[in-house]
Amino acid sequence: MSRGSRGVAGQGGCCCFIIPTEVLKRFSHDKKLSAEERQAFGEMVRYEKLWRDFRVDRTEHLRAVQAILPSALTAAAAGPPAFSVFDCRNGTKLPGVLVKKPATSTDASAKRAYTQTAAVARFFDQVFGRNSIDNGGMPLNSSIHYSVKYNNAFWNGSQMTYGDGDGQIFVDFTQSNDVIAHELMHGVTQYTLGLDYANQPGGLNESLSDVFGSMFRQWQAKQTVDKADWLVGREIMGPAALARRYTCLRDLSKPAGKHCLAPQVTNFSQYRDGLGPHTSSGIANLAFYHAAMAIGGKSWEKAGRVWYGVLTGSGVKPKMTMKQFATQTRKLAGTLFPNEPAVKTAVDAGWKAVGL
Amino acid sequence: MARLQVERLGGLAGLGGPLSRIRSRGEIDCQSLSAADRKAVDKLFESHARPKSTRSKPKTLGRDTFTYRLTRATSDGEETIEVPESLLPESLFGCVRDELV
Ligand SMILES: [Zn+2]
Numbered sequence: 001m002s003r004g005s006r007g008v009a010g011q012g013g014c015c016c017f018i019i020p021t022e023v024l025k026r027f028s029h030d031k032k033l034s035a036e037e038r039q040a041f042g043e044m045v046r047y048e049k050l051w052r053d054f055r056v057d058r059t060e061h062l063r064a065v066q067a068i069l070p071s072a073l074t075a076a077a078a079g080p081p082a083f084s085v086f087d088c089r090n091g092t093k094l095p096g097v098l099v100k101k102p103a104t105s106t107d108a109s110a111k112r113a114y115t116q117t118a119a120v121a122r123f124f125d126q127v128f129g130r131n132s133i134d135n136g137g138m139p140l141n142s143s144i145h146y147s148v149k150y151n152n153a154f155w156n157g158s159q160m161t162y163g164d165g166d167g168q169i170f171v172d173f174t175q176s177n178d179v180i181a182h183e184l185m186h187g188v189t190q191y192t193l194g195l196d197y198a199n200q201p202g203g204l205n206e207s208l209s210d211v212f213g214s215m216f217r218q219w220q221a222k223q224t225v226d227k228a229d230w231l232v233g234r235e236i237m238g239p240a241a242l243a244r245r246y247t248c249l250r251d252l253s254k255p256a257g258k259h260c261l262a263p264q265v266t267n268f269s270q271y272r273d274g275l276g277p278h279t280s281s282g283i284a285n286l287a288f289y290h291a292a293m294a295i296g297g298k299s300w301e302k303a304g305r306v307w308y309g310v311l312t313g314s315g316v317k318p319k320m321t322m323k324q325f326a327t328q329t330r331k332l333a334g335t336l337f338p339n340e341p342a343v344k345t346a347v348d349a350g351w352k353a354v355g356l
Numbered sequence: 357m358a359r360l361q362v363e364r365l366g367g368l369a370g371l372g373g374p375l376s377r378i379r380s381r382g383e384i385d386c387q388s389l390s391a392a393d394r395k396a397v398d399k400l401f402e403s404h405a406r407p408k409s410t411r412s413k414p415k416t417l418g419r420d421t422f423t424y425r426l427t428r429a430t431s432d433g434e435e436t437i438e439v440p441e442s443l444l445p446e447s448l449f450g451c452v453r454d455e456l457v
Contacts, residue, residue, distance in 0.1 A: 059417065092446055151378075151454050152367040156442075157417030169378065169454055179368070186419035197419060205419065233368070244456055246377070249369055256375075262368075263375045278370025 059134075059157075059190055078137030080125070083118050085110045086143045088161075095159060096143045112174040113142040113162060120181045123216045124188070127300050128308050133187035135312075140184065144174060153179055155186035168240040169261075175235040177220060178213035179249075182232065185209040192312050193320060199273045200321040203280030210281060211288045211307060214252055215300050225292045225299050237261070252289040255282030268322065268355035283354045284322055291329075291350030295343055302343050306333045326351040360384050360397065361427040364452045365438070368420040371454075382452035386428075393445040400426065400444075404437040416440065424448070 086096035087110065099105055102114035117140050124130040132138045141159040150163025153173035160183040162173040173179055186209050189195055195205040210232050218228045233249030246261040255264035264282025265271065271280055292303040310328040314320070329347050337343040364380035365372035371380050386394055422441040427434055441449075 092449075147449060151369070151380075152420065152422060154368065154418060154420040154422075156421065166454060169456060173368070182368070183420065190417055190419075209419075240456060246456075261377050262370050262373075263377070265375075276366070276370045276373040278366075278368075279373045279375055 059194070078131055081121055081132035081137050082139045083114055083121070084139065084141045085113045086141065088143050088146045090145055090148050090164075092147050094143055094146075094156065094161060095141055096145075099144075107144075109144040109162065109164070109172055109174045113144050113160075113180070116174070116177050116180040117142055117160070117184065119177070119220060120184050120216055123181070123219050123300075127219065127304070128312075130188070130312075133184065134191045138187075142180075153183055155183045155190075157190070158187075160184060160187075165236060165238055168238050170236050170238045170241070173236050176233045177235075178210075178217040178232050179236060181216035182209040182213035185212040188212070189311070192316075193314060194316040194318050195320060196318045197277055199275075200271070200280070201317075201319055202277030203271075203275070204284055204320060204322055204325055206277040206281035207284035207288070208307070208311060210250060210252060210285050212304075215304050218298070219300050224297055226296070228299070230289060233261075250278075250282070250285070252285040253293075255286050266354065271322075283356070284325070287326065287350040287354045287356065289350075290353045291347045294346035294349060302337065302340075303347070305336060306343070306347060309336060323356055326356045358386060359429070360386055360448075362448060362452050363425040363427075364454075365423045365425060366420070367422045371422070372425075377457055378454055379457045380452045380454045384448060384451040389445070389447055393447050396445045397426070397448075400439050401428065401435060401437055404439075416442075418442070424452075 083102075084095075085099040085102035085105075086094075087099050087107070088094070088096035099107070099110045099114075102110045105111045105114070121132055121140060124132070132140060143159060143161045146161045146163050148164075149166040151166055151170045153160070153162045155161075160180070162179075162183075163170075165171040165173060186205070189205055189208050193204075193208075195201040195208075197205055213232060214228070214230055218225070221228075230252040231248035231250070232252070234247060237246060237248065241261055245259060247259045249260065249262045250264060251257050251260050254260070255266050257263065262278055264279050264285065265275065266282050266286050268283050271283060288303060288307060291306075292299040295302045306329050309332045310325060313332070314328060317324075330344065330351070333344040333347040334341075360383065362382050362384060363372065369378055370376060371378050386397065389397070418440065423438050424441060424444050425436060425438050427436045429435075
């Protein structure tokens with residue numbers, strides 16, 4: 001696929017998607033319009049569905065290519081990713097209106113979304129030799145000011161989206177660098193293990209986003225594990241949450257902590273199917289924390305390499321369980337660091353501490 | 357259908373989970389919705405009423421996106437469905453209020 005066509009795909013597709021599907025459908029039956037016009041609107045509806053399917057197919061296609069080619073070759077074949085920021089202007093149509101010069105924008109959200117997304121891409125490039133989400137230079141698009149007082153940030157399968165928060169429980173979701181890395185990481189997981197989003201793979205999926213989000217936060221601050229706060233979403237807490245002493249969304253070091261607005265379970269004995277992915281992810285989050293702390297130094301240099309190696313070196317495993325992931329990290333720790341048995345011991349102990 | 361109870365689930369904060377400290381609920385009088393939105397809501401319930409095997413389940417790669425639990429009263433009792441935010445009429449977004457519990 002040429003770089004040009006990838007650019008179009010990454011930008012949310014054809015201009016017709018600015019018009020809601022329902023409106024397109026209505027126009028396609030509107031007797032006041034000519035037959036050609038009605039037909040054109042009908043085709044737009046069909047094209048939108050094709051575009052949605054294309055996103056799914058593209059992920060599957062790229063995964064297949066990457067399974068064949070060595071990762072360094074795929075990464076080098078494409079140029080570095082382009083970063084774009086779109087402003088939803090409190091609407092819900094994605095991607096929204098392109099922000100012309102986000103790096104120097106007077107809109108702090110636009111500037112943060114641009115700067116931090118570029119920083120996450122740099123983190124993946126410099127630390128793991130990964131070229132963007134798909135390791136093929138995929139353009140990274142972010143939409144800001146999504147909906148009204150929207151208490152969320154999400155990855156929709158092809159881009160990141162951030163709400164402004166209600167100003168009470170949450171403030172602007174672009175304010176935490178680990179939240180930006182968390183959402184982008186969902187893209188990386190989509191193009192690698194392709195984990196499902198329920199039960200154990202769902203919990204693993206969420207944990208990978210928290211783990212790499214926290215790792216990016218530490219890398220950006222040049223912190224060793226003992227200096228890191230291990231928090232997710234510290235800067236998005238609003239006044240009402242802070243007044244109740246919630247200082248973060250999650251804490252990898254204390255997933256069940258009273259200071260967590262979104263507490264999690266901490267041991268596999270508490271796991272059951274149906275537990276939400278944001279709750280069960282505490283098990284794998286805590287395992288990573290224990291492993292990284294026992295190894296010491298910088299989380300991305302050893303524990304991070306082991307986790308990344310399993311993420312990218314296992315093929316597509318949508319149903320991977322926590323135990324399978326743990327087993328793979330134990331094996332890879334020994335392979336990657338044959339002269340440092342302490343790494344394997346730390347990884348093993350990390351998983352044992354959470355009942356795996 | 358007169359009143360529709362709405363609960364927001366999931367998202368980055370994992371709303372609706374057993375340990376969740378945010379509750380996001382609301383209610384809306386369906387008569388206050390536009391005819392198109394009322395029809396869209398009816399369609400959501402209708403598509404869930406079909407047997408699972410005949411429902412079209414869109415492939416979704418969305419992560420941290422919200423899901424909504426909609427409950428309405430029928431002559432046979434209460435009927436509850438869960439739908440992704442992307443399928444919900446936007447006019448329903450505003451009827452839920454996030455509260456710390
Ligand atoms: Zn997530």
